[in-house]
Amino acid sequence: MGTLELLLDLHLRNDRQGPGGDEETRRAIELARLDPALPIEAADIGCGTGASALVLARALNARVTALDAAEPFVARLRERAAGAGLADRIEARVGQMESPPFRERSLDLIWSEGAIYNMGFGAGLRAWRPFLRAGGVLAVTELSWTTAQRPPEVEAHWTSEYPGIRTVAENLGTLEREGYHPLACFVLPENCWEQNYYAPLRAGFAAFLDRHAGDLDAAAIVAAEQAEMALRARHGAWYGYAFYIASRGADSEG
Numbered sequence: 675m676g677t678l679e680l681l682l683d684l685h686l687r688n689d690r691q692g693p694g695g696d697e698e699t700r701r702a703i704e705l706a707r708l709d710p711a712l713p714i715e716a717a718d719i720g721c722g723t724g725a726s727a728l729v730l731a732r733a734l735n736a737r738v739t740a741l742d743a744a745e746p747f748v749a750r751l752r753e754r755a756a757g758a759g760l761a762d763r764i765e766a767r768v769g770q771m772e773s774p775p776f777r778e779r780s781l782d783l784i785w786s787e788g789a790i791y792n793m794g795f796g797a798g799l800r801a802w803r804p805f806l807r808a809g810g811v812l813a814v815t816e817l818s819w820t821t822a823q824r825p826p827e828v829e830a831h832w833t834s835e836y837p838g839i840r841t842v843a844e845n846l847g848t849l850e851r852e853g854y855h856p857l858a859c860f861v862l863p864e865n866c867w868e869q870n871y872y873a874p875l876r877a878g879f880a881a882f883l884d885r886h887a888g889d890l891d892a893a894a895i896v897a898a899e900q901a902e903m904a905l906r907a908r909h910g911a912w913y914g915y916a917f918y919i920a921s922r923g924a925d926s927e928g
């Protein structure tokens with residue numbers, strides 16, 4: 675089994691594939707200042723198994739197109755949506771975030787938790803803005819430095835794992851430069867990492883290693899996840915996931 679298939683197998687059974695929380699998704703929905711009664715078109719890009727798509731469909735009068743490159747995640751979200759009675763509100767589709775299947779100016783809301791890093795924050799913002807209607811809202815989470823300086827060990831880890839990592843202030847500047855109007859920004863609390871993401875992942879390690887006994891790639895994946903968790907325990911104060919909520923605004927093109 676290839677590394678990608680192994681990663682999908684490790685994460686498939688979990689509610690979330692990155693740090694986050696339903697409460698924080700709801701908080702961001704409030705900060706987006708959308709009328710919960712108004713019918714809207716929403717997209718959840720890099721939806722994984724769909725935790726945020728499910729919250730969006732419940733909290734808003736939204737039709738949610740949930741997009742992910744990984745077919746097993748999309749299939750899992752279809753099951754979850756059907757189980758929650760939300761199949762008519764959530765359309766889960768396989769697709770690439772670099773070329774999403776949306777028409778220009780067709781979306782009132784673009785959501786993306788823990789996924790825009792696959793394109794890079796600025797590149798994702800630039801690529802997705804045309805799909806928003808005037809006044810439409812974007813809400814994304816992104817791994818971010820929480821200070822201007824940090825210890826060398828944590829600096830070295832994340833600049834190697836994700837060279838695109840920037841401070842919260844730099845990312846707000848990027849939003850503005852890409853033509854968005856920031857509405858709000860908050861850093862996810864620690865339970866979004868430990869309780870909601872790392873604990874369920876850790877609980878699945880033994881069964882995962884059983885399913886792939888003798889597979890060196892599988893062992894390496896678990897070791898890398900454990901190293902990331904240990905780094906968080908030592909240096910978690912220096913980085914976090916921040917929610918960035920911004921409006922496309924009215925623009926000069928009309």
Ligand code: SAH
Nearest residue numbers: 690691692720721722743744770771787792
């Ligand atoms: N939003 C979910 C998943 C975050 S993990 C959550 O918060 O739980 C990042 C997701 O991005 C994965 O599901 C992965 O399959 C997806 N992904 C990675 N590259 C992608 C691409 N190029 N296009 C679409 N989805 C992609």
